[in-house]
Amino acid sequence: MHIIVQKFGGTSVADKERMLQVLGKVKNGLDGGAKMLVVLSARAGETNRLLALAAEWSDEPDPAECDALVATGEQVSVALFTMLLKDAGIKARSCNGQQLGIVTDATFSKARIRNINTDTIQCLLEEFDVLVVAGFQGVTDDGRVTTLGRGGSDTSAVALAAAAKADLCEIYTDVEGVFTTDPNICGKARKLDRVSYDEMLEMASMGAKVLEIRSVEFAKKFKVPVMVRSTFSDAPGTLVTQEEESMEHIMVSGIAYDKDQARITLRSVPDLPGVAASIFGPLAENKLSVDMIIQNPSREGVTDMNFTVSRKDLRRALSIMEETKQKVGGLEVLYDDNVAKVSAIGVGMRNHAGVAAKTFASLQRENINIIMISTSEIKISCIIDEKYTELAVRTLHDAFGLEHSSYLEQA
Amino acid sequence: MHIIVQKFGGTSVADKERMLQVLGKVKNGLDGGAKMLVVLSARAGETNRLLALAAEWSDEPDPAECDALVATGEQVSVALFTMLLKDAGIKARSCNGQQLGIVTDATFSKARIRNINTDTIQCLLEEFDVLVVAGFQGVTDDGRVTTLGRGGSDTSAVALAAAAKADLCEIYTDVEGVFTTDPNICGKARKLDRVSYDEMLEMASMGAKVLEIRSVEFAKKFKVPVMVRSTFSDAPGTLVTQEEESMEHIMVSGIAYDKDQARITLRSVPDLPGVAASIFGPLAENKLSVDMIIQNPSREGVTDMNFTVSRKDLRRALSIMEETKQKVGGLEVLYDDNVAKVSAIGVGMRNHAGVAAKTFASLQRENINIIMISTSEIKISCIIDEKYTELAVRTLHDAFGLEHSSYLEQA
Numbered sequence: 154m155h156i157i158v159q160k161f162g163g164t165s166v167a168d169k170e171r172m173l174q175v176l177g178k179v180k181n182g183l184d185g186g187a188k189m190l191v192v193l194s195a196r197a198g199e200t201n202r203l204l205a206l207a208a209e210w211s212d213e214p215d216p217a218e219c220d221a222l223v224a225t226g227e228q229v230s231v232a233l234f235t236m237l238l239k240d241a242g243i244k245a246r247s248c249n250g251q252q253l254g255i256v257t258d259a260t261f262s263k264a265r266i267r268n269i270n271t272d273t274i275q276c277l278l279e280e281f282d283v284l285v286v287a288g289f290q291g292v293t294d295d296g297r298v299t300t301l302g303r304g305g306s307d308t309s310a311v312a313l314a315a316a317a318k319a320d321l322c323e324i325y326t327d328v329e330g331v332f333t334t335d336p337n338i339c340g341k342a343r344k345l346d347r348v349s350y351d352e353m354l355e356m357a358s359m360g361a362k363v364l365e366i367r368s369v370e371f372a373k374k375f376k377v378p379v380m381v382r383s384t385f386s387d388a389p390g391t392l393v394t395q396e397e398e399s400m401e402h403i404m405v406s407g408i409a410y411d412k413d414q415a416r417i418t419l420r421s422v423p424d425l426p427g428v429a430a431s432i433f434g435p436l437a438e439n440k441l442s443v444d445m446i447i448q449n450p451s452r453e454g455v456t457d458m459n460f461t462v463s464r465k466d467l468r469r470a471l472s473i474m475e476e477t478k479q480k481v482g483g484l485e486v487l488y489d490d491n492v493a494k495v496s497a498i499g500v501g502m503r504n505h506a507g508v509a510a511k512t513f514a515s516l517q518r519e520n521i522n523i524i525m526i527s528t529s530e531i532k533i534s535c536i537i538d539e540k541y542t543e544l545a546v547r548t549l550h551d552a553f554g555l556e557h558s559s560y561l562e563q564a
Numbered sequence: 565m566h567i568i569v570q571k572f573g574g575t576s577v578a579d580k581e582r583m584l585q586v587l588g589k590v591k592n593g594l595d596g597g598a599k600m601l602v603v604l605s606a607r608a609g610e611t612n613r614l615l616a617l618a619a620e621w622s623d624e625p626d627p628a629e630c631d632a633l634v635a636t637g638e639q640v641s642v643a644l645f646t647m648l649l650k651d652a653g654i655k656a657r658s659c660n661g662q663q664l665g666i667v668t669d670a671t672f673s674k675a676r677i678r679n680i681n682t683d684t685i686q687c688l689l690e691e692f693d694v695l696v697v698a699g700f701q702g703v704t705d706d707g708r709v710t711t712l713g714r715g716g717s718d719t720s721a722v723a724l725a726a727a728a729k730a731d732l733c734e735i736y737t738d739v740e741g742v743f744t745t746d747p748n749i750c751g752k753a754r755k756l757d758r759v760s761y762d763e764m765l766e767m768a769s770m771g772a773k774v775l776e777i778r779s780v781e782f783a784k785k786f787k788v789p790v791m792v793r794s795t796f797s798d799a800p801g802t803l804v805t806q807e808e809e810s811m812e813h814i815m816v817s818g819i820a821y822d823k824d825q826a827r828i829t830l831r832s833v834p835d836l837p838g839v840a841a842s843i844f845g846p847l848a849e850n851k852l853s854v855d856m857i858i859q860n861p862s863r864e865g866v867t868d869m870n871f872t873v874s875r876k877d878l879r880r881a882l883s884i885m886e887e888t889k890q891k892v893g894g895l896e897v898l899y900d901d902n903v904a905k906v907s908a909i910g911v912g913m914r915n916h917a918g919v920a921a922k923t924f925a926s927l928q929r930e931n932i933n934i935i936m937i938s939t940s941e942i943k944i945s946c947i948i949d950e951k952y953t954e955l956a957v958r959t960l961h962d963a964f965g966l967e968h969s970s971y972l973e974q975a
Contacts, residue, residue, distance in 0.1 A: 169621055206644065210580055215650040221658050222643035225636035232633035233617065239626040247632050251662055252707050296663050 154278065156319040157187040160288065160310035163197040164327050165384040166230050169237075174384060176237055178325065179283060183243070188278045190317060192288040192310040193234060195226025202226075216261035220290075220300045224250070227287035227306070235285045245283035250290035250298065253277075255309070257291035257299045263440075264291055264299035265367070266308065269316035278317070286313060304365030311368040315375035322377050324364060325384040330391030331356065331363050333555040334408040338543040341556035346389075348406060349396040355498040355532045356409045369393065396500055404508055405499040405553040410546050412493045412539055414444070415467040416524070417474065419458040420485035424451035431481055432458065435473050441466045444494075445527045445536065455483075459525055461536065464490055492524060493542040496534040497549055509533050515552040521545050565689065567730040568598040571699065571721035574608040575738055576795040577641050580648075585795060587648055589736065590694060594654070599689045601728060603699040603721040604645055606637025613637075627672035631701075631711045635661070638698035638717070646696045656694035661701035661709065664688075666720070668702035668710045674851075675702055675710035676778070677719065680727035689728070697724060715776030722779040726786035733788050735775060736795040741802030742767065742774050744966040745819040749954045752967035757800075759817060760807040766909040766943045767820045780804065807911055815919055816910040816964040819957050823904045823950055825855070826878040827935070828885065830869040831896035835862035842892055843869070846884050852877045855905075856938045856947065866894075870936055872947065875901055903935060904953040907945040908960055920944050926963040932956050 182189045207214040231247035238245035254270030288306025314322035336342040350373035357366040372379045382390025446460040462470045474486045525536035593600045614634045618625040642658035649656035665681030699717025725733035747753040761784035768777040783790045793801025857871040873881045889895045936947035
């Protein structure tokens with residue numbers, strides 16, 4: 154069975170007119186002889202409307218009930234879209250997460266998919282040509298509705314593609330693919346034809362926002378080829394796929410940035426075993442993700458520690474640090490929420506020396522002060538003053554010659 | 565386990581403020597030591613909003629998808645209300661029809677409940693003190709979402725009460741109970757303390773609108789005591805229950821009316837075997853309910869036939885009759901949609917002679933012409949000109965002395 158998964162976001166299903174455009178994409182797949190799994194998000198604005206209702210009803214809405222509430226947004230999308238398919242004479246039905254057996258853990262609002270009932274999908278695909286699936290949602294083992302967190306429909310789509318052994322997972326969005334950087338701040342940004350899972354992971358986590366990061370992890374784990382493309386054009390998109398040799402010929406594939414950063418500085422941290430755990434343990438227990446962590450070498454038995462969190466988590470992180478101060482004496486807590494992160498990403502870094510040096514030198518030439526640095530095998534990230542973000546992105550894009558078609562693209 | 569079912573309609577859950585009133589009712593039940601099953605409708609206006617969306621998307625929305633769409637209305641209600649319960653420290657969770665195993669047939673938009681998973685309810689009631697259940701919905705054997713039709717939340721409530729072997733099913737509404745007739749057109753209308761299932765069935769089917777008719781059938785079948793009462797007061801309501809001896813002491817318990825009536829007259833119907841079937845068969849196949857049917861004795865091999873349908877079904881019924889004309893030669897089709905039905909109802913009729921005579925005489929005294937008559941063991945119905953409806957109701961209410969407390973009420 155030739156199976157294609159297509160996923161459409163909230164703007165693509167905002168109204169009937171746009172849904173009819175989506176219908177065209179689905180028909181393309183059917184004309185090619187494929188059975189289709191079409192994953193939809195809630196219509197634009199719907200999830201926020203439902204969350205606002207929850208906020209009106211409760212200062213801290215019960216997470217399980219909030220998920221049950223919000224999941225209705227996608228259920229409305231799939232029912233409406235399936236009406237259009239049926240009117241077009243296509244054998245189709247809608248499915249919510251419960252009906253398709255998309256089983257998740259019980260971390261409400263940020264649930265992770267554990268299992269998808271492959272038999273159910275196979276059975277339904279024998280009866281129907283198109284299954285229209287509510288994205289972003291699943292059920293726990295004991296049948297409670299969960300949601301996968303913002304952007305979770307991407308994850309739904311990739312997970313379904315893996316479960317159904319689909320030939321391709323197409324993620325339709327309002328951009329034409331993955332760019333070397335944000336075209337809104339760098340006119341020379343160029344669309345990539347291909348990008349590796351690892352690069353995409355770094356770009357997504359850096360705030361490139363084209364694909365939800367967990368969906369890329371899923372795609373990598375199950376080797377699902379993902380095509381990112383535009384709902385509103387027929388241009389070929391960017392294929393996110395396994396790393397190939399040709400990709401290693403270029404140093405850097407893209408420049409990402411993330412303004413959703415806040416830095417917390419802990420001064421006079423006693424350099425004793427267990428102190429780091431007593432700082433980061435409570436953050437983890439409260440499900441606060443810490444991004445960069447930098448600890449300076451200790452002097453006279455005390456050290457400084459810097460770490461970054463998402464800005465929306467800053468207030469909670471600071472209040473947790475206040476509690477930590479009670480346990481760890483002498484601690485001083487400072488913070489800065491006017492910082493941003495700029496990153497150069499590329500699997501080619503593994504084989505090219507000097508990427509770090511070139512990054513630092515380029516930023517220095519523009520008098521941009523680097524506050525924190527963190528590196529991985531395929532990424533170099535710098536925390537800088539937020540106001541320099543755009544300049545830093547353009548500078549690095551130029552420095553690594555990203556406006557020119559790379560070896561990869563020529564291949 | 566002491567179990568109470570409470571059902572609240574759309575106006576009772578329209579906004580947070582009203583839901584807080586509902587919360588008070590639920591607490592009353594909990595304070596009495598009961599486990600609670602709370603069945604909610606969609607918030608006022610929500611079902612119509614969703615149906616309007618469906619109409620915007622398709623001229624004839626796929627019925628299964630329409631049900632999947634509309635069922636979200638109740639899911640929103642139960643999630644929001646459960647947030648309030650949780651905030652009040654009550655052990656509660658929401659359940660949709662799928663989660664509770666409310667299995668129906670596959671007649672989308674008018675599904676009938678076939679089975680409810682009693683074990684699931686028992687298990688959940690051991691863990692939670694309140695289950696907040698989305699009314700009006702179920703699932704087919706193969707897991708597709710269905711709705712039970714308008715007013716279906718009443719049926720959900722009674723069916724759940726039967727399945728859970730509840731001690732009482734309270735139907736909260738915006739009136740204080742069941743009245744001898746519509747207080748809006750008869751100032752002397754009086755609230756009944758008790759009414760039998762059979763009387764309630766006739767009143768509901770006559771358009772008394774307090775309880776959905778299928779819910780009463782269910783209640784009768786499973787002997788579920790149903791209390792109809794107001795969300796917005798603490799007044800005792802009307803208990804709908806099994807017939808008792810005291811009820812037979814009164815002739816008539818109530819006067820109902822129904823303006824949603826249209827009469828179709830067939831002239832020159834050949835008086836042959838199979839003709840009635842060829843007329844009413846196609847109507848039944850098209851799921852059109854026919855109410856009264858009257859056939860005059862045949863003269864010269866032809867007869868006249870009169871029947872009534874709901875006004876909204878008139879156009880479809882007439883077009884089916886046009887088809888019937890092709891098959892049954894010589895037929896003439898007339899109609900009148902300015903008629904109404906007025907009925908006197910009471911289990912006491914079984915033991916009291918003269919109810920029919922008194923009804924006809926009373927109407928005649930006011931010069932109200934009776935167009936059609938139909939009687940059952942506990943009901944006499946007359947089709948009259950619509951414009952006389954209010955006068956007829958008041959006349960019969962007076963004639964049977966319904967403003968005075970009956971034997972039943974004194975007991």
